Amino acid sequence: MLPDIIDAALKNGKLMDKDEIELNKSFDKLSQKSGWEKKLIEDLALSSLKEKRTTRRWGIFFKLIFWVYLITLLALFFVPLEPGEILDKATGEHTALINIKGVISSETEASADGVVTALREAFEDKRTKGIILRMNTPGGSPVQAAYINDEIYRLKKLHPDTKVYAVIMDMCASGGYYIAAAADEIYADKGSLVGSIGVLMNGFGFENAIDKIGVTRRLYTAGEHKSFLDPFTAPQDDDVKHTKAMLANIHKQFIDVVKKGRGDKLKNDPLLFSGYVWTGEQSLELGLVDKLGSSSYVAREVIGAEKIKDFTVSEAFIDRFAKKLGASMATQLSEVSGFNLSPQLR
Numbered sequence: 001m002l003p004d005i006i007d008a009a010l011k012n013g014k015l016m017d018k019d020e021i022e023l024n025k026s027f028d029k030l031s032q033k034s035g036w037e038k039k040l041i042e043d044l045a046l047s048s049l050k051e052k053r054t055t056r057r058w059g060i061f062f063k064l065i066f067w068v069y070l071i072t073l074l075a076l077f078f079v080p081l082e083p084g085e086i087l088d089k090a091t092g093e094h095t096a097l098i099n100i101k102g103v104i105s106s107e108t109e110a111s112a113d114g115v116v117t118a119l120r121e122a123f124e125d126k127r128t129k130g131i132i133l134r135m136n137t138p139g140g141s142p143v144q145a146a147y148i149n150d151e152i153y154r155l156k157k158l159h160p161d162t163k164v165y166a167v168i169m170d171m172c173a174s175g176g177y178y179i180a181a182a183a184d185e186i187y188a189d190k191g192s193l194v195g196s197i198g199v200l201m202n203g204f205g206f207e208n209a210i211d212k213i214g215v216t217r218r219l220y221t222a223g224e225h226k227s228f229l230d231p232f233t234a235p236q237d238d239d240v241k242h243t244k245a246m247l248a249n250i251h252k253q254f255i256d257v258v259k260k261g262r263g264d265k266l267k268n269d270p271l272l273f274s275g276y277v278w279t280g281e282q283s284l285e286l287g288l289v290d291k292l293g294s295s296s297y298v299a300r301e302v303i304g305a306e307k308i309k310d311f312t313v314s315e316a317f318i319d320r321f322a323k324k325l326g327a328s329m330a331t332q333l334s335e336v337s338g339f340n341l342s343p344q345l346r
Contacts, residue, residue, distance in 0.1 A: 094309040095299035096122035096131045100148075104140030104175045112147035114313040115179075119148075122311040123155045123162055130303030132295050133166045133183060139174025139196065142250055149257060152182035165302065167295045168192040173277055177288070178254060181261030185302070187293040188280035194288050197258060198275025199250045201243065207234045262287060 098118045104110045122131050139145070152164060166172070166180035168188035173196035180186050188194055210217055210232055217232045228239035255273050259266065265287040266272065272286060283289045293301075300306045 092307070093127050093129045093305045094307045095303045095305045096125065096128045097134060097295065097308050097310045097312065098122060098131065099134050099136075099310075099312040100176065100179060101134075101136045104137055104144045104148075104179075106141065106144060108140075110137055110140070110144075112144040112151075115148050116151045118311040118313050119151055119155055123159045125309075125311075128162060128309075129305040130299075131162060131164045132298055132303075132308075133164065133180065134169060134295050135166055135172040135176050135180055136169040137173070137176035138171055139176050139178075142175060142178070142199070142254070145175035145178035146253075146257075148179045149182045152179070156182075156184075163303070165298050167293070167298055168194060168280065168289070171277075174198070178257055181258045183261070185291070186289040187291050187298055188283060188289045189294070190279065190281040190292055192280035192283075193277045194280060194283040195272075195277045196275055197254055197273045199247045199254065200275075201247060203229075203231055205234070206232050265290070 098115060100110050100115060102108050102110050104112075106112070119131070122128050156162070156164060163184045164182070166183035166186045168180070168186065169192065171193040172180055172188070173193060177195060177197065219227055219230060219233065221227050225239060225242070227233055228236070228242065251273070258273070267285070267287045269286055272288075278286060278288065280289060280292060284292065295308070296306075299308050
């Protein structure tokens with residue numbers, strides 16, 4: 001007959017068959033003991049039982065957490081489509097769609113490699129009747145934007161019958177507009193933010209802070225101006241002059257690209273290239289956009305192929321997650337430390 005401790009344990013929760021067998025064997029031996037030995041064995045058996053139950057429960061808990069985490073990640077990477085649009089494997093003539101979303105950088109979804117690959121596939125598809133660049137970006141790397149801009153012109157020359165239309169969603173600023181300027185026509189919503197034709201380079205100076213906390217800065221260089229971007233060194237007049245000249249040069253390149261793409265459509269406004277952003281309605285008056293309209297409108301009414309086929313290059317889930325995590329950490333570190341020393345069209 002099992003001792004009282006086993007009965008109580010079985011009432012409090014169901015034991016696994018293996019556990020029951022082991023405890024039965026233990027208490028067969030226990031019945032031969034008496035006094036303090038019996039009490040000690042009872043305590044050890046109860047502790048062992050509790051430990052096994054706790055281990056099983058924690059195992060179930062962590063497995064549940066893992067699956068919830070995995071499902072949440074999958075949900076985060078699901079991108080809903082614009083209402084009313086059909087993205088399918090169109091069998092007849094179709095409008096090719098390429099999303100340019102987020103910061104334009106070699107490490108993000110809006111990288112030149114991804115966009116250029118999508119552009120080439122869209123242009124080479126004989127069923128493509130027109131191409132829409134769906135823009136929703138604050139800008140980013142001038143180099144990445146220039147690669148995409150140049151490739152659009154090259155592909156349009158090879159396929160003169162295929163027109164490219166940029167359609168702006170929430171925002172198309174700086175490097176985004178650098179790309180959009182290569183399109184044959186630009187469409188936007190009246191509330192879209194458009195423009196920001198300028199260049200920036202930002203950071204913080206900590207030269208006074210290290211004096212106050214008693215830190216000695218040791219910096220060794222070869223080259224008179226090698227440390228001109230060092231945040232712990234006070235900027236020299238020559239360094240500031242050089243930096244402004246460098247940014248002005250990139251700004252001129254940007255302006256030239258916009259003028260090449262928009263031509264006489266641009267209004268003669270002194271603030272046009274100042275770095276300001278405008279609404280889609282204002283941009284229409286300034287010549288930054290041609291008309292107001294959505295992607296579905298352009299596909300249906302302008303291109304004449306209502307079916308839309310998405311050519312956007314999608315990375316494997318694990319690669320996309322790793323890149324997003326790395327880019328997010330780098331961005332946060334940059335913002336916290338104040339170091340963002342690469343010229344940005346943002």
